[in-house]
Amino acid sequence: MGDGGRTMLTDSKAERAVIAAVLLDNATLTSTRAIVETSDFDSPRHALTWAAFLALAERGDPIDVVTVAGEIAAQGKTNAVDNQFLGELTDDLISPAHCEAHARIVADLAARRRHVEAARMVAAYALEHGGEELSAYAAKVMREAAPRTRGALLTGDDLAGSLGDRYRERLAERLAAPQEDKQVAGTPSGLATLDEPLCLGDGRLYIFAARPAMGKSALVGQIAHHVASLGRGEVVFFAEEMPAVEVAHRDVAGRAGVDVREAERAGLTQEGVGAYFAQLGELAGRRIVYDDTPHVTVEHIEAVCQRRALTGRVALVVVDYLQLLSLPKAERHDIAIGAVTRRLKALARSLNCPVICVSQLNRECESRPDKRPLLADLRSSGDIEQDGDGVVFVYRDEVYKPASKDKGFAEILIAKQRNGPTGMVKLRWRAEQVRFADPDDDAPDYAVAGFEMGKK
Secondary structure (H helix, E strand, C coil), rough: CCCHHHHHHHHHHHHHHHHHHHCCCHHHHHHHHHCCCCCCCCCCHHHHHHHHHHHHHCCCCCHHHHHHHHHHHHHHCCCCCCCHHHHCCCCCCHHHHHHHHHHHHHHHHHHHHHHHHHHHHHHHHCCCCHHHHHHHHHHHHHHHCCCCCCCEEEEEHHHHHHHHHHHHHHHHHCCCCCCCCCCCCCCCCHHHHHHCCEEEEECCCEEEEEEECCCHHHHCCCCCHHHHHCCCCCCEEEEECCCCCHHHHHHHHHHCCCCCCHHHHHCCCHHHHHHHHHHHHHHCCEEEEECCCCCCCCCHHHHHHHHHCCCCCCCEEEEEEECCCCCCCCCCCHHHHHHHHHHHHHHHHHHCEEEEEEEEHHHHHHHCCCCCCCCCCCCCCCCCCHHCCCCCCCCCCHHCCCCCCCCCEEEEEEEEEECCCCCCEEEEHHHHHCCCEECCCCCEEEEEEEEECCCC
């Protein structure tokens, strides 16, 4: 874009206001870094200063003119940002109260600059290419123009409305009129069989891991919605694998006891439709917010959670899943993964609530005759085993053996728990509802690690 276009799509005063606000009140960084990133600042000096803010915050250091100048000097960039520049930033700012509004201006202009540049690239490409090749290139470039576009935080009420609008038309013709939790230490999962050995303690990081198609996302989603219904605080769910509306749909259908796919195809019975919409009403009152922004950073997760904590207690954080996050730069992949799990563990402590992080397992378990996961299957993925206060594996034998005697059941393997037993419990797997349930009274019993599983 020409210089005139760039001048129109930048606001130096807004950029200075954001930076000055953080210098005046470090607490504003928590909310603003969820809105704006270093690359959003058009001025190189402003971008360099913002990067120094983030580096200081990550170390827990205060942010002021002296510490920022020292951080920039350590990077050898003193010529770009000096003490005089930093000191002058706050001269025209009376109050940091409007910091978020200024940050949104900066982020919006940055997104517009990226899209203008993307459009220029597409126009140039179109001079020599056409048809599907041009369409594919245009889609790719425009998608990459805003790789950090933030998805909205969706409340239970938002999702209930979205799901209602989405399915009401297809289900209209079939529409009809419309256990107590076991007392456990820590945060209950809603599954009495699992609550017996597993304690989701405040300030702890739990890793729920499995190979694909085992149901790990379904299990953590089920736990999240149960916790959200307890009234103990808000649940913050980072849905990296699928859109928030899809996650909510699975939970609504499962709680209604209807087939998830039939609900999607509007194939429910009149009774099933009534049950589905009754559960939408329950979802509307549930204290859960989703962030389905793709490929978020751990800094974004921290910022969103800390911001939610300002308005009330956060009862649970769920990240689904680890390998889909935008990882920090590191010499090796496992080092980057380890950096994220350490930050998530610190987040659990700062919020004083459990944090559940879903993780994929490597393929090594599939090369063994007994394909049940082991802690060793995490060792090529950074410090997951070390950082996790609890490690829980989900295993369904029928995934590998369709005729397994355990068809319809899942083994929940508690491989590590700092303040509780390890072992295995068995849950019933209701595939059509994509949901777990406590075993029936006639289900097989298992005795592992000194306690019985599957008994009421």
